[in-house]
Amino acid sequence: MPIYGYRCSKCGENFQTLVRSGETPECPSCGGVELVQQLSLIASPAKGGDSDAPSCSSVGPGPGCGGCPGGAAFG
Numbered sequence: 001m002p003i004y005g006y007r008c009s010k011c012g013e014n015f016q017t018l019v020r021s022g023e024t025p026e027c028p029s030c031g032g033v034e035l036v037q038q039l040s041l042i043a044s045p046a047k048g049g050d051s052d053a054p055s056c057s058s059v060g061p062g063p064g065c066g067g068c069p070g071g072a073a074f075g
């Protein structure tokens, strides 16, 4: 199940929640259902990166470095 980020239009609360198909998430703060989905909240908190692809700087050394040119540097 995917986790989506939302912002509540009613109280401004930002939260992340699992969304099962067919279900509508509610704001954990006020219970409102007027939510704005945040598309890239979880994907990648940009930190000066130029590339969209995952890199060592964003995922850290490890399995995620498989396709990262600089991954070997951490070895």
Ligand SMILES: [Zn+2]
Binding pocket: 008, 009, 010, 011, 012, 013, 027, 028, 029, 030, 031, 032
């Ligand atoms: Zn709310």
